[in-house]
Amino acid sequence: MKVKFLPNLAQHFLFVILALALWEWGARTGVIDQSFVGSPQGIAYFTLNNFFNVRLWGDLGWTMLSVSLSFALGSAAAIAMGLAFVTWPRFEAFCDPYVSALNVLPRIAMVPLFILWFGLGIGSKIAMGFSLTFFIVLSSTVAGMRGVSQDHVTLTRTLGATSQQLFFWVTLPGAVPVLFSGLRLGLIYAFLGVVGAEVIASERGLGQQLSYLASTFAIDGVWSLLFDLALVGVLLMKLMNWLERRLLHWQ
């Protein structure tokens, strides 16, 4: 006999309501300690108040500005470097040990240095986001350009294409699918890097607000901001998906 399940959306709705109700019940009866885990009602309250707070939007803008700048600068630098690697393999071979060493270094450990060099403002956040985005986009740029169909290159060469034509008409569009998956990951990591650096030390930003709330035991606020960050992350992904569909409609 076939068991009938509720529609997907209803299942999730039911699950979340039940979990929140259990949490709220636990918090009210004292089964779980509210000062450590907060309560759904408190979180809802904070979120609603915070929504009308100018500071939230200012901090959000600050974080997004850092993310955008570090992503843009990191990707542009990585694509240029990737192009240089593909054009001059000997240069790539020379750089390889340094790139590999920097790539395995836990970049978040460089935040103290970045703060020393670039201050508590946006500079150190961009440096952090950049350092993560750069290596991800670099490897996908190289892989994408190396993976371009040799048939396409051969055909275009027999037609007598200039190296510029070959790059803009064949190599670049051919590399876009792989490059794009790197850009998508690069954006997530720029977000991670920026917020991570803000949590450690910052004048402004969502990460800074989160860190402040945690240090003052405003647990409901911490949850609320985590929820905001997740929402921003999802929206960034949606944006990338939309862009990908536009750019790669031919796939």
Next chain:
Amino acid sequence: MINIQNLNLSFDGVNNVLSAIEFNLRSGEFVAIAGPSGCGKTTLLNLCAGLVQVPDGQKITVAGQAPALGSPQVAYMLARDSLFPWLTAIENAAFGLKVRGLDAAEATDRASEMLKRVGLGGYENTLPKALSHGMRQRVALARTFAMPSPLLLMDEPFGALDAQTKLQLQDMLLQLCQEHERSVLFVTHDLAEAVALADRVIIMSSRPGRVIADVKVPLSRPRSIRQLQTNDQFHHTYAEVWRHLEEGWTHHEG
């Protein structure tokens, strides 16, 4: 169109890839090169296209000049359709003209004409992913014939197609060559295809590639591939070509 005299080639200076190759391709002629895989027939074609550097002191002339990449005299076609998946059928068909600097509107006009000629009118704005293998290779034919290059270098252009589609496209190629008066150097490992299409079949031995035989195909033009299947001369020539190819094997083993 092509003149090769006593050509020897080795990539590492030790193992010969091609040995004492000698042949002529006259204007308007359709010459097929057949031979076992690895015999250097594609290398020979790539030498003519300028994709492989001609060694010093070797004599090859293509359309009266040393082979060079991008010569407007030459159009090259590969085994796989090598259409760009991000371009529509008409953009693909116009690609060769575009690279060679023709005005965009004129290139599109010519490409559109050629697409109609290969039976793909109405598919101008279709992306390659939505076309069958046979249709894609027809777009590649349109791209090749849209260019006015008098010499075509073809590397097993129908090698990846199923038998029926192959016959259709062979017929189409013959018609197009007839209409556009092209000289063709056609590499294939399919002997029936070589005999059906060409005026002469050059048979090469396995590595190092030598010319074993240069067989004249006594079939008149215009030809129809389907009618050839019941033509005695076709089968006779096919058997002769086969015999030469087998000779190549025994020589090699001996």
